[in-house]
Amino acid sequence: AQKITQTQPGMFVQEKEAVTLDCTYDTSDPSYGLFWYKQPSSGEMIFLIYQGSYDQQNATEGRYSLNFQKARKSANLVISASQLGDSAMYFCAMREGWGAQKLVFGQGTRLTINP
Amino acid sequence: GAVVSQHPSRVICKSGTSVKIECRSLDFQATTMFWYRQFPKQSLMLMATSNEGSKATYEQGVEKDKFLINHASLTLSTLTVTSAHPEDSSFYICSASPLAGGPGEQYFGPGTRLTVT
Numbered sequence: 001a002q003k004i005t006q007t008q009p010g011m012f013v014q015e016k017e018a019v020t021l022d023c024t025y026d027t028s029d030p031s032y033g034l035f036w037y038k039q040p041s042s043g044e045m046i047f048l049i050y051q052g053s054y055d056q057q058n059a060t061e062g063r064y065s066l067n068f069q070k071a072r073k074s075a076n077l078v079i080s081a082s083q084l085g086d087s088a089m090y091f092c093a094m095r096e097g098w099g100a101q102k103l104v105f106g107q108g109t110r111l112t113i114n115p
Numbered sequence: 116g117a118v119v120s121q122h123p124s125r126v127i128c129k130s131g132t133s134v135k136i137e138c139r140s141l142d143f144q145a146t147t148m149f150w151y152r153q154f155p156k157q158s159l160m161l162m163a164t165s166n167e168g169s170k171a172t173y174e175q176g177v178e179k180d181k182f183l184i185n186h187a188s189l190t191l192s193t194l195t196v197t198s199a200h201p202e203d204s205s206f207y208i209c210s211a212s213p214l215a216g217g218p219g220e221q222y223f224g225p226g227t228r229l230t231v232t
Contacts, residue, residue: 035219044224044225047223091159101147101149101219102149102161102219103149105158107157108158
């Protein structure tokens with residue numbers, strides 16, 4: 001079974017609009033962490049935001065917020081006021097188990113911001 | 116802070132030759148480094164976990180004799196693709212976990228694009 005599922009292969013959004021990128025996960029471990037990374041065409045992986053399974057509040061980092069719905073096992077990324085520079089691949093990833101270092105990545109969503 | 120470099124950024128080699136890729140944590144020590152492979156328009160697939168001073172742990176389906184990993188110090192891990200073939204052409208990315216980092220905390224290198232002709 002897929003550990004991380006990103007069901008949107010591509011998203012097209014108008015500049016300045018908000019966008020939600022979907023991510024669902026599958027784990028039976030009570031301790032886990034969820035990450036979002038941005039990968040522009042240059043290839044580097046840029047860390048955006050992190051949510052721990054025991055965190056009570058949704059994580060936020062500037063224009064990025066994570067809509068964490070534990071019962072639904074979803075961790076959607078919300079980008080507010082999108083910019084042209086947000087066009088990139090976005091990957092959701094999970095570490096499973098307390099102290100685990102290994103990450104499992106979803107298939108990614110290609111986000112295109114239109115002017 | 117938390118910068119990871121990879122060298123080379125691009126390499127083209129002939130079929131049958133070996134290629135070494137270096138991954139360095141520039142401003143922190145990393146007990147654990149990870150090597151990923153990414154095919155075009157696909158996700159990152161973990162190849163192996165490398166711990167300083169011990170043998171790497173390979174993921175299922177990854178040939179350890181083909182992809183040699185050495186983690187000689189707390190700031191350097193190398194991946195050697197031995198007897199490379201065109202199907203080994205891919206984007207290889209490393210990441211490093213800081214010594215005192217949180218669970219899952221990893222910093223990624225900029226990647227190495229390998230083309231085998």
